[in-house]
Amino acid sequence: MSEFQEALADAAAATETALLKLIPEGDGPESQVIDAMRYSVMAGGKRLRPFLVLATADLFNVSRACSERVAAAIEMIHTYSLIHDDLPSMDDDELRRGNPTCHVKFDVATAILAGDALLTLAFEVLSDHDTHDSATIRSNLVLEVSRAIGARGMVGGQMLDLVAEEHVLGVSEITRLQRMKTGALMNCSCQSGAILGKASDTQRHLLSAFAHDIGLAFQIADDLLDIEGDEKELGKATKKDAAAGKATFVSLLGVERARDQAQILTDQAMKHLEIFGEKGNLLKDLAQFVIERRN
């Protein structure tokens, strides 16, 4: 295993430990919603966003006790967005990473509530004294994250994706959609690490440019996997976008140009990290991983 792969696996394990601790089992009949939260956060995944939090915080030597809680909070938000996006009234997906989606495993009502509770718990964790002893940092984390994931960020992106089925989108509109739907949370993962690390404005600006580039590269890679990927390896249905007649980077640019574009974005992303010297290597490796992954 390369140093990067080891770091990615370590980050995933640390995040899962933190998640289980932050979502202890419940009792009483209402604990069904807690079961659904635990089921969904533990359903695997590469834990890329927690890795971004941890690796960014590591640039500034932030204590892992702090950054692992923030990484878990970000993963709760990512999980909530997947649970709600998978619902029958949204993307109507029955499989996620090879497992039944939350509303299939439980029911639609429980899935909606589990998403709501994960979103809420993320803010509870970010504002908890145990996460950081500076109230300014806690409050800034909440502000940064909430701005990224609301109607003008992630939720707006999902809305745009839903109404896009009735519109023909061009490359610039798809780029905007991606920035809102998936880029905003990736960027705020890096920004959360930077807030914990009391990064300078310049550092935060460069990390933001890095996150936007890898976010877009990630989406292009996703579109390529939807065309070329293996359903078993991906653990979800492929060729959904084409079947739905949805424009993607690949349908608009073609496979070759899309692949080139992803590499250009990755190279560009790495350049933004030069200011951090060798310390930035893990994040650079992530940028390359994002476009080479097979699932």
Place this chain on the structure above:
Amino acid sequence: MSEFQEALADAAAATETALLKLIPEGDGPESQVIDAMRYSVMAGGKRLRPFLVLATADLFNVSRACSERVAAAIEMIHTYSLIHDDLPSMDDDELRRGNPTCHVKFDVATAILAGDALLTLAFEVLSDHDTHDSATIRSNLVLEVSRAIGARGMVGGQMLDLVAEEHVLGVSEITRLQRMKTGALMNCSCQSGAILGKASDTQRHLLSAFAHDIGLAFQIADDLLDIEGDEKELGKATKKDAAAGKATFVSLLGVERARDQAQILTDQAMKHLEIFGEKGNLLKDLAQFVIERRN
């Protein structure tokens, strides 16, 4: 109009002004979710929770510029919970205060996203510098609110209400359900005002006792209205609980004892406010209003 009725109307008007300012119209195709947010927050209601925030903050002479933003954030959370509770997979309500519910006016996907975005925006407002210049107060507001409305509070209460259809609940279980489902947000409305006002532990404890008593009285009054109320005046369907075979305070205690119990709780609630002298009169009036209202 009595002094109390005037104060209630003023609080509602101030909250609505703040809500419209905090949720400006959007542009682009994704603004459908913003339209749904504005539609739902402006669909009327007594604005009891904002009143609790404002009246509690007024006990401590908090600037209205601060408390009105917090009141609006609490109302966003209340609205999000109504939008999600009304969904077909939950309580399946088509009317709310005489108007089509969010998923009827828009669609289910938009309603889910509008709820998500309102919840998120509430935390953005609470953590914004414009709400208060103390990061400690901002962070404490987020912590207090998020603890009240998650899987062990409001969301857990809704889960309990859904699974209760398969159980026979007694008075103590119904009381627990109500404390989670509606009491937690009412209590945290008062607590938010108290946090803004830097209330002492004793003051916060008394306000909490007050909120729990009026929350329970409010629920009993609601159950009575479901039996005796006028559909037109209420703007929603009545006798739903009886039709669904759900246990309520009224089905368990009978009309007379339920009414007595509500008055006992109201009297008890008022006693908790004696420490505040004349300043507590508006909150005392609210306690009486809660059980005398006709809708």
